[in-house]
Amino acid sequence: MRYNQSIQVKAPATVANMVCGFDVLGxxxxxxxxxxxxxxxxxxxxxxxxxxxxxxxxxxxxxxAGVALMALMETINTPVGFxxxxxxxxxxxxxxxxxxxxxxxxxxxxxxxxxxxxxxxDLVRFAMHGEKLASGVKHADNIAPCIYGGxxxxxxxxPLDIITLPSPELYVSIVHPQIEVKTADARSILRQQILLKDxxxxxxxxxxxxxxxxxxxHGLIERSMEDVLIxxxxxxLIPGFDKIxxxxxxxxSLGGGISGSGPSVFMLSDTAEKAGAVAQAMQDxxxxxxxxxxxxxxxxxASGVEVxx
Amino acid sequence: MRYNQSIQVKAPATVANMVCGFDVLGxxxxxxxxxxxxxxxxxxxxxxxxxxxxxxxxxxxxxxAGVALMALMETINTPVGFxxxxxxxxxxxxxxxxxxxxxxxxxxxxxxxxxxxxxxxDLVRFAMHGEKLASGVKHADNIAPCIYGGxxxxxxxxPLDIITLPSPELYVSIVHPQIEVKTADARSILRQQILLKDxxxxxxxxxxxxxxxxxxxHGLIERSMEDVLIxxxxxxLIPGFDKIxxxxxxxxSLGGGISGSGPSVFMLSDTAEKAGAVAQAMQDxxxxxxxxxxxxxxxxxASGVEVxx
Numbered sequence: 001m002r003y004n005q006s007i008q009v010k011a012p013a014t015v016a017n018m019v020c021g022f023d024v025l026g027x028x029x030x031x032x033x034x035x036x037x038x039x040x041x042x043x044x045x046x047x048x049x050x051x052x053x054x055x056x057x058x059x060x061x062x063x064x065a066g067v068a069l070m071a072l073m074e075t076i077n078t079p080v081g082f083x084x085x086x087x088x089x090x091x092x093x094x095x096x097x098x099x100x101x102x103x104x105x106x107x108x109x110x111x112x113x114x115x116x117x118x119x120x121x122d123l124v125r126f127a128m129h130g131e132k133l134a135s136g137v138k139h140a141d142n143i144a145p146c147i148y149g150g151x152x153x154x155x156x157x158x159p160l161d162i163i164t165l166p167s168p169e170l171y172v173s174i175v176h177p178q179i180e181v182k183t184a185d186a187r188s189i190l191r192q193q194i195l196l197k198d199x200x201x202x203x204x205x206x207x208x209x210x211x212x213x214x215x216x217x218h219g220l221i222e223r224s225m226e227d228v229l230i231x232x233x234x235x236x237l238i239p240g241f242d243k244i245x246x247x248x249x250x251x252x253s254l255g256g257g258i259s260g261s262g263p264s265v266f267m268l269s270d271t272a273e274k275a276g277a278v279a280q281a282m283q284d285x286x287x288x289x290x291x292x293x294x295x296x297x298x299x300x301x302a303s304g305v306e307v308x309x
Numbered sequence: 310m311r312y313n314q315s316i317q318v319k320a321p322a323t324v325a326n327m328v329c330g331f332d333v334l335g336x337x338x339x340x341x342x343x344x345x346x347x348x349x350x351x352x353x354x355x356x357x358x359x360x361x362x363x364x365x366x367x368x369x370x371x372x373x374a375g376v377a378l379m380a381l382m383e384t385i386n387t388p389v390g391f392x393x394x395x396x397x398x399x400x401x402x403x404x405x406x407x408x409x410x411x412x413x414x415x416x417x418x419x420x421x422x423x424x425x426x427x428x429x430x431d432l433v434r435f436a437m438h439g440e441k442l443a444s445g446v447k448h449a450d451n452i453a454p455c456i457y458g459g460x461x462x463x464x465x466x467x468p469l470d471i472i473t474l475p476s477p478e479l480y481v482s483i484v485h486p487q488i489e490v491k492t493a494d495a496r497s498i499l500r501q502q503i504l505l506k507d508x509x510x511x512x513x514x515x516x517x518x519x520x521x522x523x524x525x526x527h528g529l530i531e532r533s534m535e536d537v538l539i540x541x542x543x544x545x546l547i548p549g550f551d552k553i554x555x556x557x558x559x560x561x562s563l564g565g566g567i568s569g570s571g572p573s574v575f576m577l578s579d580t581a582e583k584a585g586a587v588a589q590a591m592q593d594x595x596x597x598x599x600x601x602x603x604x605x606x607x608x609x610x611a612s613g614v615e616v617x618x
Contacts, residue, residue, distance in 0.1 A: 021512070021516065022509060022512075023509045023513075024509065024512060024513045024516055025516070153516050153517060153520060155513045155514060155516065155529075155532065155533060156510070156513055156514075156517075156532075161532060163516075163520050163529060165520060190505060191505065192504060192505050192506070193502045193503070193504060194502070194503060194505050194508055195502060195503075196499060196501050196502070196503050197501075199503055199511070199512075200331060200332045200333065201465070202508070202512060203330070203331075203333060203508075203511060203512040203515045204332075204333045204462070204464045204465055205464060205465075206512045206515060207330065207333055207462050207464065207472075207515050207516060207518075207519045208464035208465075208470070208472060210516045210519045210520050210523075211462060211472050211474060211519050214520060214523040214524070220464075220472060223464065223465075223470060224464060229505075229508075
């Protein structure tokens with residue numbers, strides 16, 4: 001127990017789904033990230049302060065980091081308290097795992113202050129309470145890569161079975177158009193019934209993508225990033241999506257698609273130069289439309305939540 | 310061109326689907342296998358003789374090996390002929406890739422007699438004509454492992470994209486109950502519409518199985534061999550299926566399921582002893598029911614069609 005000590009962590013953004021791996025695949029990126037400082041207190045209770053302008057709730061029961069910490073505290077006998085300061089840089093609603101970063105960062109920091117008593121899987125379970133608060137679903141496809149780093153596979157959510165895959169050496173270009181896509185809307189647009197033949201095509205691609213990641217086969221990763229089920233429905237919610245995809249391919253990208261439930265779009269490339277050209281192509285398209293946007297050029301983050309010195 | 314020379318090959322049985330990988334995964338086994346002798350002739354035409362008692366057609370246009378050889382011959386300019394003798398040991402309709410073995414064995418042997426002019430992918434394409442004749446569908450999930458050996462992933466059938474996976478060091482117990490399950494019936498029993506949530510569970514498992522094979526993680530292979538879509542429908546066609554599965558697990562198997570479209574059932578184990586105990590458990594169940602059956606205890610075949618000395 002490191003009472004009255006504090007710890008600062010960087011909690012990275014994450015890209016869920018990876019095109020064909022809806023609800024099961026995700027990876028962490030180096031940028032953007034949230035900065036969080038957690039202090040362990042002897043007095044019970046959770047105090048949360050946001051040092052950003054997103055206007056997120058600070059009451060523990062209404063804050064994703066708060067409910068994740070509460071889930072963690074329920075499992076320890078000693079009454080403790082936390083003081084948490086969050087400087088969010090991952091915009092809520094971006095499709096870049098903003099809620100997952102807050103929840104994951106909080107529990108990773110808490111675990112270290114408590115003497116490293118939990119497994120990573122425990123921490124994922126605590127942080128999933130934050131996802132439940134944010135979206136109504138206890139999903140782990142952003143939480144797991146945020147905590148483990150690299151690329152993760154959620155083979156099963158209930159019971160939870162997380163498989164870590166090696167991190168392919170790839171560059172990531174991300175564009176975040178400043179429009180709002182609610183996760184609930186992005187979910188409700190999906191058909192609950194699908195054709196078996198489409199599912200077969202999808203799982204051939206997922207199997208190919210996992211094999212490509214594990215064998216570091218960029219060509220196979222490229223061929224496998226095809227989504228015949230989710231992208232055709234959801235991409236309608238993202239202005240210029242098809243153009244972004246075409247221009248990114250033309251700029252040398254291996255391919256990519258919607259990050260999580262959008263509106264951010266990610267593309268993978270095998271060199272920093274190509275990733276830069278892809279980001280430029282993304283920018284050009286949104287500048288032509290006149291849509292405000294942010295772009296990032298980053299890499300897959302093999303370490304997940306990181307403790308700062 | 311090795312005119313008037315002949316070559317003998319062993320074409321192995323194959324297990325398609327691997328439980329959760331419907332239409333995309335398959336592996337070759339050491340036993341059973343077909344023995345085939347092919348002779349290259351200067352006179353055009355294909356002469357086929359069956360040295361077994363299955364009563365399969367010997368006219369080239371009606372024989373799976375015949376149509377595969379015809380597809381191959383269409384691509385070469387020199388007119389040649391073949392004389393093929395087939396001693397089938399893989400019973401037609403067993404769900405063990407009997408038609409695939411005949412077609413694959415024939416084209417592999419032909420290629421060697423013609424001076425090794427085709428790629429393995431070419432050979433798969435030729436042999437798929439045999440599957441078209443046998444089942445109406447040009448599928449590759451038995452043909453590919455039969456030709457490449459080991460475990461293969463058909464990421465996509467059109468365009469064809471075959472991924473070879475390393476062969477896990479596992480033992481295979483197979484039981485073939487002597488009932489007939491027509492591939493067409495096994496197909497028609499499947500729903501063409503499925504629930505997205507079931508598809509997600511299935512592709513989590515497929516991704517897990519591929520990761521388990523590539524990382525040689527037997528626990529992950531075990532957890533991933535779950536089929537929520539196909540097995541519940543098809544297993545009704547196989548007497549005692551649930552009992553076979555339970556008894557195999559109790560005997561130490563990692564799990565398994567229907568081989569191809571059945572009626573054969575396969576189980577994977579990590580030792581020869583367990584695989585033997587599993588086969589015994591399978592036998593006991595069919596003996597109690599009074600159903601005639603064959604069992605095999607074998608291993609995954611990393612080499613595929615093999616040329617005999």
